[in-house]
Amino acid sequence: MNIGQASEASGVSAKMIRYYEEIGLIRPAARTGNNYRVYGEAEVHVLRFIKRARSLGFSLEETETLLKLWQDKSRESAAVRRVATAHIGDLERRIAEMQGMVKTLKHLAHCCSGNERPDCPILDDLAGDSSAAGAS
Amino acid sequence: MNIGQASEASGVSAKMIRYYEEIGLIRPAARTGNNYRVYGEAEVHVLRFIKRARSLGFSLEETETLLKLWQDKSRESAAVRRVATAHIGDLERRIAEMQGMVKTLKHLAHCCSGNERPDCPILDDLAGDSSAAGAS
DNA sequence: GTAGGGCTTCCCACCATGGGAAGGTCAAGG
DNA sequence: CCTTGACCTTCCCATGGTGGGAAGCCCTAC
Secondary structure, three states: OOHHHHHHHHOOOHHHHHHHHHOOOOOOOEEOOOOOEEOOHHHHHHHHHHHHHHHOOOOHHHHHHHHHHHHOOOOOHHHHHHHHHHHHHHHHHHHHHHHHHHHHHHHHHHHOOOOOOOOOHHHHHHOOOOOOOOOO | OOHHHHHHHHOOOHHHHHHHHHOOOOOOOEEOOOOOEEOOHHHHHHHHHHHHHHHOOOOHHHHHHHHHHHHOOOOOHHHHHHHHHHHHHHHHHHHHHHHHHHHHHHHHHHHOOOOOOOOOHHHHHHOOOOOOOOOO
């Protein structure tokens, strides 16, 4: 299987497969005589694992940890769960941060007449005008 | 006022002030004889505006738009609100995406015994094992 | 033989920010 | 007068992931 087929089969772009190899996330692929990378089912399985981990928001570093745990048959599931719960905490922190932004923005947008006149509480807030409507 | 004081007064690092100047987000600061940048209250006000916009999650590009609208006395508040509501939509999309991740992860983490044994539904899910507990 | 598609490596871009080196400038204090 | 330290300047590099594209090799089909 060439890199194109592996990409197709895993959903990871060829570009990214090479990159993952370069940074050591996956082992260097075997090469044919013409220097093409070759992949088998096992490699594609790894790529799909990575793809899925990325789609759950894990960083490449976390993904590497998870990959190693996956391949370590004597792992403790507690270690896996620690990675996952840390990531959950991370996501929740970022979600909360963004929700705070949304809350403020919705309030400001609500207070903004949104017509042809120039006065705008959104800009007032950004400008630090403390008399702006509910600048949280 | 030197760049250090402007940084102090605005909460924007000196590094970023220079960067904002370089990309044209703010006008090039005046210079003293010794080539130091000089700032006044007006410039600090702009920097604080940028700082606040960034803290609400606006990109530098959106911030530039808002900055121009702020400085355009004949703006229509509708234009400002369009930028804000687009950004709200963006944030909400990202929040929803992350919440989906959290939901899946929490379920998997809940199903994981988290002890010293190796079997782990989190890894099963990542590995694409469709018999994994509730792999959404 | 040529055309096309795939593969290779290499460099560049994004977005925003920080780190740090090498060198100029200024004020205070010995 | 000289040193020290705290500023400032420009310049390059790194991050995290991903994509774009060029230049060149390889293979197959026509």
